[in-house]
Amino acid sequence: MATTTFTVAEQKAQDRRTRRKEAKRNVWAYVFVAPFFFLYSIFGLFPLVYGVWLSFHQWDGISPMKWVGFLNYIKLFTVDDVWWQAIYNTVWLFVGATIPQLLIALILAFIINSGYIRFKDFFRAAYFMPFVASAVAVGILFSSLFGLQYGMFNFFLSFFGIDKIDWLGSALWLKPSIVLVTVWQWTGYSMIIFLAGLQSINPELYEAARVDGADTNDVFWKITMPLMRPVILFQVVTSIIGAMQNFDIPVMLAGGTQSSAPGGTDHAGLTAMMQLYWSAFKYNTGSKSGFGYASAMSFILFFMIVTFSYLYNRANGRNLTED
Amino acid sequence: MxxxxxxxxxxxxxxxxxxxxxxxxxxxxxxxxxxxxxxxYYMLVTATYRTVDILRIPPPIWFGSALMQNYNQLLEQGSLPYFWTSVYNSVAIASVHTVAVLFFCSLAGYGFAKFRFPGRDGMFTFLLATLMVPGALGLIPSFIVMRALHWIETWYPLIVPGMANAFGIFWMRQYIESAIPNEMMDAARIDGAKEFRIFWAIILPVIAPALGALAILTFMGKWNEFQFPLLILKDQMTYTLPVALSTLRSLRGTEIGVQILGSSIAIVPILTVFVSASRQFMSGLTAGAVK
Structure with missing residues (x-):
């Protein structure tokens, strides 16, 4: 049997052996995590960096690239009205959809979490169903529901004496229609996230507040809301990221993929991502088109995402210190 | 009150x-x-009617009898003769992608959770940061990369780039960190097991619940993906289901019931999976949103 007493030298040798073993093992760890970094550098990082480079060029994708400096950005900022309309539409759809979506989701999550509601699992599953459906299929489905003469929505509204609404055909109603479908599809997802946030709040906090004589109002505004802030922040930031890339539902409702003038009547449903897509891949022959021009659009969108996230973060932080 | x-x-x-x-x-x-x-409900009902019966007041609210007629027309619709081919393509792409994601993400998640290698924390922070980078903004350069690799018109652009993705790795790491005691690996090492073998034979079976949730989410995301396949796939024989559906819709004079029947085929399987496994589904989604 080996002796249990080590000399200092033996102890050091032992440590070295353990360290060597761990270092040898760690080689495997690098192998295990390597695929992500390999794939991300080729398909994630490189495209982003290359996109910046592209945005300073004029390029139709075939003939040689031509350096044009800031020309693409200057054009976008000064003469391209359709692009700014697309940006306006994108922000409109973001604000119009995100506020009701998060508000409804928050209310539903509070009710379901409140303790005495039965059939919680049923309600949760029901709200969540729209999220799993393909946006393309959902677009087809709602196009039919939105029908002018025979659509289900107008039929339903007729009971309340409301005249037929041209949901998808008029510039006025196209954006609200897209918002409606977006809210329908995403509220359940937000609700699940909020619910998980509410359930992660330690019940002892409520207990303690109760003992200190806090009423429901106090509990809601002084415990629940502050603790929910990070979850709400997460929701808003992911909504910003998602909304700036809004594509599937507007394409299906506003203009088919084959359309030469996308975005419906007066481009009312044209999002920035749609315009970017068409500029790069459909209008390849036009003078104002090409990969370079569309890459410049990408980076305007990118900076908008960063700016909005930062502004929201800041506004949120300030509220926190004022309370 | x-x-x-x-x-x-x-x-x-x-x-x-x-x-x-x-x-x-x-x-x-x-x-x-x-x-x-x-x-x-409206979708299932409308799939059983011809357009003339859908476009009337009141609209149909109970099932009709034109399901087979719509189905036959779906198979021979205009310039899109191969509806089931697109379904097959979607199933194949989503399945292969999902299996690859499960393998690479659990492997990397294990690496991050159970090894203390130099640079680990920095690498993991980088990985989390990539979650906040909006990927679709690299659409054009990604297309150029795919073209340079001669991957246009193939399934590789849909399968390969996301195989080891940040969300999946994050999700697996969280689970492995809490579910696997270090003694488990130490015992195997004393028995002389090689590192990959420990992952394959000991870790993988234990993390099955987390793999299940990730599998469902990944499959759903790939099944529903639209923008990138639309860009990459130009040959109708390679279309995925959403691309085929959007084409079906843009063909003039396609029966509404036929379009909606096609949409049901995109929605119903994934909805069935969701209803039968909604718990795993939701647990996977809330990862990252709530600590």
Missing amino acids: ATTTMTRNRRGRDRFAGPVVMGFLYVFLTIFALASAFPF
């Missing part, structure tokens, strides 16, 4: 005790549940 006297339940939470308020809450919840579910 008189009807809302506060009481406390077992768990120390508040509730509005008044039956009027409780009734109101249930009505409120039910209205939203109906609003969520109604379009799906």
Whole structure:
């Protein structure tokens, strides 16, 4: 049997052996995590960096690239009205959809979490169903529901004496229609996230507040809301990221993929991502088109995402210190 | 309010005790549940009618008899003769992608959770940061990369780039860190097991629940993906289901019932999986949103 007493030298040798073993093992760890970094550098990082480079060029994708400096950005900022309309539409759809979506989701999550509601699992599953459906299929489905003469929505509204609404055909109603479908599809997802946030709040906090004589109002505004802030922040930031890339539902409702003038009547449903897509891949022959021009659009969108996230973060932080 | 006297339940939470308020809450919840579910019901109903019977007042609210007629037309619709080919393509792409994601993400998640290698924390922070980078903004350069690799018109662009993705790795790491005691690996090492073998034979079986949730989410995301396949796939024989559906819709004069039947085939399988595994589904989604 080996002796249990080590000399200092033996102890050091032992440590070295353990360290060597761990270092040898760690080689495997690098192998295990390597695929992500390999794939991300080729398909994630490189495209982003290359996109910046592209945005300073004029390029139709075939003939040689031509350096044009800031020309693409200057054009976008000064003469391209359709692009700014697309940006306006994108922000409109973001604000119009995100506020009701998060508000409804928050209310539903509070009710379901409140303790005495039965059939919680049923309600949760029901709200969540729209999220799993393909946006393309959902677009087809709602196009039919939105029908002018025979659509289900107008039929339903007729009971309340409301005249037929041209949901998808008029510039006025196209954006609200897209918002409606977006809210329908995403509220359940937000609700699940909020619910998980509410359930992660330690019940002892409520207990303690109760003992200190806090009423429901106090509990809601002084415990629940502050603790929910990070979850709400997460929701808003992911909504910003998602909304700036809004594509599937507007394409299906506003203009088919084959359309030469996308975005419906007066481009009312044209999002920035749609315009970017068409500029790069459909209008390849036009003078104002090409990969370079569309890459410049990408980076305007990118900076908008960063700016909005930062502004929201800041506004949120300030509220926190004022309370 | 008189009807809302506060009481406390077992768990120390508040509730509005008044039956009027409780009734109101249930009505409120039910209205939203109906609003969520109604379009799906409408979808199943409309798939069984011809356009002339859909476009009438009142619109049909109960099942019709034209399902087979719509189905036959779906198979021979205009310039899109191969509807089931697109379904097959979608199933194949989503399945292969999902299997690859499960392998690479659990492998990397294990690496991050159970090894203390130099640079680990920095690498993991980088990985989390990539979650906040909006990927679609690299659309054009990604297309150029795919073209340079001669991957246009193939399935590789849809399968390969996301195989080891940040969300999947994050999700697997969280699970492995809490579910696997270090003694498990140490015991295997003493028995002389190689590192990859430990992962394959010991770790993988234990993390099956987390793999299940990730599998469902990944499959759903790939099955529904639209923008990138639309860009990459130009040959109709390689179309995925969403691309085929959008083409079907843009063909002039396609019967509404036929379009909606096609949409049902995109929605119903994934909805069935969701209903039967909704718990795993939701647990996977909330990862990252709530610590």
